[in-house]
Structures are given as structure tokens and as C-alpha cells.
Amino acid sequence: MKSSALRRVRSIKRSNSLFGFFATAPAMLTLIGLFIYPLLFSLYVSFTDYNMAAVLGNRTINFVGLQNYSNVLADPAFWNAMRVTVYITISAIAVEFIFALALSVATQKIEKGKSVFISIYLITILVAPIVVALLFRFILNDELGLLNLILRKAGIISRDIGWLSDEKIAKLSVVMVDTWQATSSVFLLLYAAIIAIPKDIFESAVVDGANSWRVFVNIILPSIKSVIIYSMVIRFMDVFRIFDSIFLLTNGGPGDATESLALFIFRKGWTQMDMSKASATSYLMMIVMAVGILLINRVGNYEKKVK
Amino acid sequence: MKSQANFKKKNIFTYTGLCFYAAFVILPLFWLVLTSLKDRSESYTIAWPSKLSLDNFTSVLWEYKIAKYFYNSGFIAVFTTIIILVLSVLAAYGFTKFEYKFSNSVLNLCVLLKMIPFITIIIPLYIMMAKLGLINTRLALILGNVSFNLPVAIWLLIPFFKEFPNELLEAAFIDGSSKLKTLISIVLPLAVPAIMVITIFMFISAWNEFMYALIMTTKQDIQPVTVAIANLTGKYGVRFDLMTAAAVLYVIPVVTITIIFQKNIIGGLTAGAVKG
Numbered sequence: 313m314k315s316s317a318l319r320r321v322r323s324i325k326r327s328n329s330l331f332g333f334f335a336t337a338p339a340m341l342t343l344i345g346l347f348i349y350p351l352l353f354s355l356y357v358s359f360t361d362y363n364m365a366a367v368l369g370n371r372t373i374n375f376v377g378l379q380n381y382s383n384v385l386a387d388p389a390f391w392n393a394m395r396v397t398v399y400i401t402i403s404a405i406a407v408e409f410i411f412a413l414a415l416s417v418a419t420q421k422i423e424k425g426k427s428v429f430i431s432i433y434l435i436t437i438l439v440a441p442i443v444v445a446l447l448f449r450f451i452l453n454d455e456l457g458l459l460n461l462i463l464r465k466a467g468i469i470s471r472d473i474g475w476l477s478d479e480k481i482a483k484l485s486v487v488m489v490d491t492w493q494a495t496s497s498v499f500l501l502l503y504a505a506i507i508a509i510p511k512d513i514f515e516s517a518v519v520d521g522a523n524s525w526r527v528f529v530n531i532i533l534p535s536i537k538s539v540i541i542y543s544m545v546i547r548f549m550d551v552f553r554i555f556d557s558i559f560l561l562t563n564g565g566p567g568d569a570t571e572s573l574a575l576f577i578f579r580k581g582w583t584q585m586d587m588s589k590a591s592a593t594s595y596l597m598m599i600v601m602a603v604g605i606l607l608i609n610r611v612g613n614y615e616k617k618v619k
Numbered sequence: 620m621k622s623q624a625n626f627k628k629k630n631i632f633t634y635t636g637l638c639f640y641a642a643f644v645i646l647p648l649f650w651l652v653l654t655s656l657k658d659r660s661e662s663y664t665i666a667w668p669s670k671l672s673l674d675n676f677t678s679v680l681w682e683y684k685i686a687k688y689f690y691n692s693g694f695i696a697v698f699t700t701i702i703i704l705v706l707s708v709l710a711a712y713g714f715t716k717f718e719y720k721f722s723n724s725v726l727n728l729c730v731l732l733k734m735i736p737f738i739t740i741i742i743p744l745y746i747m748m749a750k751l752g753l754i755n756t757r758l759a760l761i762l763g764n765v766s767f768n769l770p771v772a773i774w775l776l777i778p779f780f781k782e783f784p785n786e787l788l789e790a791a792f793i794d795g796s797s798k799l800k801t802l803i804s805i806v807l808p809l810a811v812p813a814i815m816v817i818t819i820f821m822f823i824s825a826w827n828e829f830m831y832a833l834i835m836t837t838k839q840d841i842q843p844v845t846v847a848i849a850n851l852t853g854k855y856g857v858r859f860d861l862m863t864a865a866a867v868l869y870v871i872p873v874v875t876i877t878i879i880f881q882k883n884i885i886g887g888l889t890a891g892a893v894k895g
Contacts (some may be wrong), residue, residue, distance in 0.1 A: 331798050332717030339769060340725060346766035350743035357743065369714035399863045415640055419634045426636075432641045433883055437649070437888070439875045440827035442845045443866045446852075447651050450859055458650055473840075480675055492647070497888060504889040553736040556829045560849055574738050574830075581742050582834060595740040601736060 353587060358592040364585035380592035382442035388592065393567050394600070395599035400572065401464060401551045401604075403542060404490045411491065419499075420506045433496040434553070441493060445560035447488045450478050453563075476562055477568040486570050489557050495548065498543050505539035506532060541612035545605050552601055573597050651870075655863035661765040662786050671847065673894055675864035681766040685847065685865050694834075699764040700873075703772045703821045704766075711776035716788060726777070732770040738830070740766070755838045762827055763835065764825040771824075772817050775887060779813035780806075816887035819880050823873060844869050 358380055360373050384390050419429055436444075452456045452475035463469045475485045509532065517527050533540075555574035558564065563580075564571035571579075573593070581590030655675050657668040679685045714726045721820040742764055745754075753759040783806060809815070829845040836842045842850075844865065851862045877884060 327719045329719035329722075332713040332719045335713030335717065336710045336725065336800075337723065339773065340729070341708040342706060342733065342765060343729060343769060344742070346762055347735075347740060350740040350747060350766075351735065351744040353746070354739055357746070362746075367746050369750075374740075409847055411640070413823050414636065418637050421633055422630065422637070423640055429637050430885070431643060431878070432644055434881065435874060436644055436883065437829075437895060438823055438877050438884075439648075439870055440829070440845055440873070442827070442829045443870060443894055446862055447647050448847060450649060450654070450863070451647055463861075482842060492643070494748055496644075500885060500888050504885075534666065549734065549736065555738070556845075558832075559829075560852065574736075577738055577742075578830070581745075587746065591739075594736070597740055598736060601734075605734070 332521075333528045343552055354591045355595065356398050357588050358595055361593075362588040364587065369395060370481065376588075381596070382591050384589055384596065387493050389568065389571075390576060390596075393571050394571045396483065396569070396571055397552060397554070399575045400486055400490070400549065403484070403487045404494070404548055404551050407487060407491050408495045409540070410497050411545070412502050413493045413568075415495070415499045416503040416506055417532065419503055430500070436493050437500075439493070441556035442560055444489060447556040448485070448492070449476065449561050452485055471488060477566055479496045479566055482562055482566060482569050486558055486561060489561060490551060490554065493545065493557070498547060501539055501543040502536060505536040507608065509535045520565055536552065537612065544612075547609060548604055549601065553597075629745060634821075648870075651863055654859065655867045663860070667877060673862045676868070679861045679864040679868070682853075683847075683861055683865070685868065686845070687840065688842055688844040688847040689868070691757065691841060692826055695760045695764065695843055697821050698757075698761045699723070699768065699825040700799055700818055700821045701770055702761065702765050704817060706769060707772035707776050707817060708807070708810070710773050711780040712806065714773075715777060715780040715783075717798070718787070726773075726844070729770055730774050733774055736861045741831055744831075748835060755836055755841050757841060759835050760832055760843070763831045764782045764828055767828075767831075768821050768824050774822060775815055775817055775820070812883065812886070815883045817878065819876060819883055820877070820887050822884070823876065826873065 357375060359375060364375055365371050366373050379553065415433070419426055448449050450456075454460065454472050454474050454477055457475065459475065460469070460472045463473070474481060476482050512536075513531055517531055522530070553574050554572050555578065558570055558572055558575055559578075562570045564575045574597075577590045577597070579591050580586050580593060626708065626792055653668065656671045656673070658670065658672055658673070659674060659678075675795075710729075714722055743765075744766070746758045748754050748762075753762075787805060788801060791805050792798070798802070827845065828843070828856055829849070832843050833845050833849065836846060839847070848865050851858045852866065
């Protein structure tokens with residue numbers, strides 16, 4: 313009797329795990345075929361002399377060891393792209409988080425119209441980056457752009473600013489466009505975290521005579537710290553691979569002032585048709601991103617320990 | 620009394636700040652719509668248009684034949700979304716309710732893929748698709764979009780399926796309902812909010828995708844609207860008149876979705892970050 317019940321339980325268990333396996337199999341097979349295999353293949357390509365001719369099947373492929381990596385690392389254009397990407401990433405994250413923090417604290421404070429502001433801000437997240445880039449290319453045009461016109465009319469500038477044609481300013485323009493598009497997503501995350509803070513904590517702080525700044529520093533910031541770190545990681549991953557908006561906004565120019573790593577990889581792979589160096593660069597990029605993510609988490613947790 | 624006046628002053632300050640940022644968000648979009656309604660001769664001037672016309676829209680529709688690109692974008696986005704929905708719902712159901720040996724490690728690996736920049740797999744995907752003769756096909760675009768977005772979809776669905784009460788499932792099994800039938804008749808009707816989030820996000824992500832489509836397509840018959848808009852900076856010089864009209868048409872579906880499904884979108888964007 314007992315053993316047959318046990319057998320039944322076992323057979324149910326087995327049928328359950330069998331079903332689980334077959335239910336997850338289609339998604340896993342898709343990912344193995346379209347994600348993991350390409351990922352490993354890319355690693356293999358980065359150690360060979362693969363190029364467009366090899367794609368077309370016209371020549372044999374040779375192993376070249378670490379040569380692609382050493383070539384890329386010796387390429388000044390790679391280091392330029394790395395500098396540009398790091399510069400844009402750090403500036404964009406800094407600006408976006410300052411704006412998003414201010415906006416989320418302000419939205420949380422007001423009584424009426426919260427949802428109106430949230431809906432307006434939300435729009436930017438969903439507009440295609442390519443459209444945003446096109447739009448700002450139009451607005452930031454030296455002579456014909458809206459921004460220079462407004463600044464001229466307001467008497468702030470006397471000479472047109474080369475938003476997209478001056479090397480130094482073009483980088484800032486990329487940051488501005490990214491800020492326009494992405495601040496809202498950070499805002500939403502921080503806002504959701506702030507309204508989840510129990511109300512009585514605020515009330516007791518006000519009773520204790522704390523002003524808004526002290527409430528912000530001593531209550532809001534510590535409570536939403538984990539969300540700040542989480543959203544910073546997400547933003548970091550997004551900005552670091554920035555491509556669409558730069559491609560239409562400046563196409564890496566003027567010169568190579570805004571050529572990001574993704575653009576560099578695109579040019580290596582499809583303009584110069586050198587798949588192996590493009591793959592090697594994308595792996596270097598992945599390593600830098602992993603280090604960046606670890607760093608953000610480290611810094612966040614370090615401060616937690618000090619407190 | 621004094622503190623109330625102080626409070627009001629502060630509130631005005633807060634509202635002003637929020638309005639400024641809202642203007643920063645809206646002004647470029649307003650400018651986009653306004654330019655698209657200008658006469659072509661005025662589209663490069665900054666002045667207020669002397670008259671509003673729909674000429675840019677008619678020329679982008681009839682001369683530039685934007686409709687076929689919209690068909691491509693829609694086709695790619697719809698099939699990407701459907702495939703991802705089927706795969707991710709089945710996977711999340713299996714991972715959370717019918718664990719097997721190593722199922723948790725497999726799930727973790729799958730979520731880890733979310734962290735990998737997709738430019739890393741675009742190169743090998745291009746080589747794969749070229750070998751399979753799929754360059755310049757909608758299938759290649761759908762497969763790529765499925766692979767970028769599937770890990771995100773599974774990751775978004777897992778918490779919902781985890782919280783789904785086991786008692787409901789067991790009751791259905793005792794009544795003799797099969798596991799697959801239970802998924803369709805019991806779980807899915809209750810999962811509508813979670814599925815809405817996935818649907819909206821996957822659709823918009825595929826609809827807005829640019830880089831992969833740029834690489835995979837050279838034939839205009841296959842290109843989605845994002846690539847078509849970018850092409851307007853090429854051959855014919857920069858055609859702001861046509862670009863703005865195309866961009867307005869392109870953004871309308873997304874803005875409509877945003878307005879209708881605002882709650883679902885916020886839920887999806889903040890999922891995982893804030894528990895509770």
C-alpha cells in the first residue's frame with residue numbers, strides 16, 4: 313500500500329518536472345540558438361581573421377590568437393571611442409540623476425496634477441531614439457535651429473553656438489539628447505521608490521522640525537538608495553552602448569568627437585567589413601561594462617557600510 | 620499663518636520647476652508637429668508657418684511610399700510580440716510551477732543574458748543570417764528582435780507567476796484539468812495585467828528598433844520605418860519636411876499606446892525595482 317502511494321507521488325513529481333522541462337524548452341532553445349550560440353561564435357570570431365569575404369564563403373579562416381585584441385588596443389581610434397563613451401556615460405548619468413531626483417521629490421510633494429506631469433514625462437521614454445535624434449538634429453542646427461533662435465531672441469548669445477559642429481559642444485549635445493529621452497525612466501523608478509516610503513516617517517520628521525533639505529538627505533536618500541543603484545546600473549548599460557541617437561544626430565562627428573564604442577564597432581564591422589576586430593572590440597566593451605556594473609554596486613554598498 | 624504662506628511660496632516654486640521640465644519635454648515634440656504641418660518652402664525657416672498644410676503628409680505617403688515601411692514595422696513588431704508572448708508565458712509557467720533539476724540555474728542564466736549588450740551578438744547574428752540566406756527578410760528581423768527581448772520578457776513575468784496561488788492550480792489538477800489546459804483556462808485570464816505589460820513593451824521595443832534593422836536590410840521592401848526615416852538624410856539630402864511628417868506618423872501609435880495604457884507601462888518600468 314505504502315510503496316504504491318510513494319510511487320504515485322514520485323510519478324507525479326516526475327511528470328511535473330518533465331512538464332516543466334518541456335514548457336521551458338522552446339524559450340531556452342530559442343535563446344541557445346539565437347543568443348548563446350551567437351555569443352560564443354562571436355568569441356571564436358574574435359580570435360580569427362574572419363571578415364566579409366569569409367561570410368560569403370570565399371576563403372578559409374585562420375586562427376590568429378590575440379592579434380585582433382592587441383590591434384584594437386593599439387588603435388588610437390578605439391581609445392578615442394572609449395574616452396567619448398565614458399565621457400558621455402558619466403555626464404549623462406550625472407545630469408539625469410540630478411534631474412530625476414529633483415523631479416521625483418517635487419512630484420511627490422505637490423497635491424494636484426501629479427498624474428498630468430507623470431504622463432507628460434512618460435512620453436519621452438517611448439519615442440523611438442532615432443526620431444529623438446532627428447528632432448534634435450533639427451533643433452540644434454547652427455543657423456536654422458530653434459535653440460539658437462530662442463537664445464538669440466532672448467539676448468543670451470550674440471553668435472550662433474555650434475551645438476553639433478563644435479567638437480566640445482557636440483558631446484554635450486549628445487548628453488542633452490540622452491537626458492531628454494531617459495531622465496523620465498529614472499524619474500519613474502525614483503518616484504515609485506519615494507512614494508513607497510511610509511508617510512509617518514515624514515510626519516515625525518516634520519514634527520521634529522526638520523526642514524526639506526534634511527528630510528531629503530536623512531530620510532529620502534537612504535530609503536531609496538537601493539533603487540538608485542539599481543537604476544544607475546540599468547542606465548549605465550543603456551548609455552554605454554549608445555548608438556541610435558548618435559548615428560542620426562552627429563554620425564560620430566564632427567571628426568570623431570562623438571564616435572561612441574557602438575559606432576566604432578559598427579564601422580569596423582560593416583564599413584571596413586572587419587568582423588573579427590569588431591567582435592574583439594565588442595568583447596572588450598562587455599568586459600568594461602561588467603567592471604562598470606561591479607563598480608557601481610561596490611560604491612553603493614561601501615557607503616551603506618559606512619552609515 | 621506665516622508657515623502657510625511659506626508653504627504656498629514653496630509650492631509655487633515646485634510647480635514652476637515641474638512646468639519648466641514639462642516644457643523642455645513638450646517643446647521639441649510640439650516643434651516636430653508644427654514643422655510637419657508647414658509648407659515645404661518654409662520647413663527650414665524658424666518662423667511661425669504662414670499657413671498649415673498636410674502636403675508633407677501626402678508627399679511622404681504617395682511619393683516616398685511610407686506605407687510599405689509601416690507595414691514592415693507593424694509586421695515585425697506584431698510577430699515578434701506574439702512569439703515572445705508564447706515562449707515567455709510557457710517558460711515562466713514552467714520555471715515557477717514545475718521546477719526540475721537545474722531549472723533555477725537555467726533561469727538565472729537566462730536572466731543574466733539581459734545584461735549582455737546586444738551589439739555583441741549582432742555581428743554573429745549577421746554572419747548566421749547571411750549563411751542561412753536570410754539577409755533582407757522580415758524573418759531575420761523578427762528572429763533578432765525575439766532574441767534581444769525574450770530574456771527581458773521572462774524576467775518581467777517570473778514575479779507574477781511566482782505569486783500566482785498554487786492552491787488554484789492544485790484545485791484545477793484535482794478536477795482533472797491538464798497542465799496546459801490549466802495554464803490557458805485558469806492562469807491566463809488572471810495574468811492579463813502582466814501579459815499587457817509584456818505585450819506593450821515588446822511591441823514598442825520592436826517598433827523602435829533601429830541598429831539591427833539597419834545592418835540586416837539593404838532592400839527597401841523589407842526595411843522598417845526607423846531605417847526609412849534615417850534614409851531620408853541620405854539620397855535626397857536632409858529632407859526635414861518628409862522626415863518630420865514620417866516621424867509624426869511614426870510616433871502617433873506609440874503616444875496613443877502610452878496614453879491608453881499608462882498604468883501598465885509604469886508598472887512594467889518600475890517592476891523589479893520596488894517591491895511591494
